[in-house]
Amino acid sequence: MKRKLDLRSGTPVWFAYNVRTVATAPLQRDIKTEVAIVGMGISGAMMAEALTARGMDVVCLDRRGPLKGSTPATTALVQHEIDQPLSVLSEMIGIGKAQQAWRRSKLAVENLSSRIVDLDISCGLERRPSLYIAGNVLSPTDLKEEAAARDRAGLRTRYLTASELKDDFGIERDAALLSQGNLELDPRKLTASLLRIAAQRGARLYAPVEVGAFEAGKSGVTVATKDGPTISAQHLVIASGYELLDSVPEANHSVVSTWAIATKPQKAKLWPERAFMWEASDPYLYLRATADGRVICGGEDEDFTDEALRDELIGEKSARISEKLKRLLPDIDPEPDFAWAGSFGTTPTGLPFIGPVPRKKNVYAVMGYGGNGITFSQIASEVIAAQLSGQKDSDETLFGFNR
Known part of the structure; x- marks a missing residue:
């Protein structure tokens, strides 16, 4: 059963x-x-x-x-970046294994892209850059160390200062890491x-x-x-x-509750390259756009599996996510057009x-x-x-x- x-x-x-x-x-x-x-x-x-x-x-x-x-x-940010930063994962399982896990994740994203193209699947496949933004888990200094760890593993990553992040993407945060080649699709x-x-x-x-x-x-x-x-x-x-x-x-497996929203279409207000964004924070915010200009934004994860409580919190969590979205991207209309909750499994690593x-x-x-x-x-x-x-x-x- x-x-x-x-x-x-x-x-x-x-x-x-x-x-x-x-x-x-x-x-x-x-x-x-x-x-x-x-x-x-x-x-x-x-x-x-x-x-x-x-x-x-x-x-x-x-x-x-x-x-x-x-x-x-799922919000379908198909990324090669694993939830656990490479610099942190290296301390947990060793540098060699951590590097290989990240490299295999990168290869998997490439293989999936090729698979979709070879099978001629129409699912809105697009390549997107990804911004990993400094937060309460990784500071700008920590992000520099993370960038160095990724470079040693052969994973190209660019460290963005606050001014570069503002100039290139219009985001006012202390720092971020920019990576390439992740996938946007309809799951x-x-x-x-x-x-x-x-x-x-x-x-x-x-x-x-x-x-x-x-x-x-x-x-x-x-x-x-x-x-x-x-x-x-x-x-x-x-x-x-x-x-x-x-x-x-x-x-070593637990189930976590999560929440997400999606706005109405607003293509004219979207940020450069429609880059994926996620915070080095706990709880963290993550977001992407859809082909018709909606902003999908999620987070506020909590470590419990009470479905009734999870569902009761949809309104409160949606409002909180909407507020965070507005602070990150002031030009976006953060009002939810869709709101939902879900459960997903996770492991310590x-x-x-x-x-x-x-x-x-x-x-x-x-x-x-x-x-x-x-x-x-x-x-x-x-x-x-x-x-x-x-x-x-x-x-x-x-x-x-x-x-």
Whole structure:
């Protein structure tokens, strides 16, 4: 059984844009497959596309249906910068591992961009620079050290003084780091397209299907469902986001509540290059723009999972985010046109757990995404696709459950 969560509430801005329906079928009988994937959000969709690209027989299951979990709640700042600054992560796990985690994240963003282009997916893909702004976690001096750490890892970053930040972007803050090559996209359009591509290659999509207990062994995995039919698979991949199956360890994983708003379109008032922005603060503010000129802004994260309390705070948190947005960008109309709340998983290091589940033969899982959910989902699709093909990913131990 899953540890169920009400993953979001309110109305995310992505529902303002039409997305083609993803066809699913009811599961009415026992079936067999090479790989069963639990979850049809962004991580499950990426996994299904990657595995079907390798010619694997895939079945996707979801207790709600495609795109109905936490995927629409993301603000979709697809960045290579991990939540944990490189200079800080180096102290936590060592310089070599920290540098490799950041480099792999950068590679994942590049691979995702290429993947979208090669598959001719229309999801509003655009390249955007990113501004990491000094705050109560990293001062200007700390940002200089962070820039140096990134440079040593081969990750190009430019340190901006207060005057440079004001001149180049109109932002009045003490300092910032400027990086390039991050991705702006519509997460619902991307997820739906990946699922449709997988289905065109033969993947079978079943929903609503609630997964119950499963038995894992050397010969494969037998998955029971709440309504009776079973799935016999050679491998099981748990891509259920922040609703984990009971058999997946919760160690070093916690769920956090977050809030976000989106303004009305106001293209004329947007800042140079529509750069992503996020603060080196706790709690931090993060923002981006949409193609039609809306400003998406989120933050005010809190470490609790009470969905009722989270939802009660939408009004208060939205007002606070709106006020912060106005202080950062005085020319923007910060009035929310959309407001929503969501839950996401995180780990102390900010790195995800990806790979074989301990003591569960032929079972794989992805958990703990932080603010890099889409980037880490890309890494997961690469790592697990390689593992299921009998290959070794060079970074699998970096993200593994036994690290």
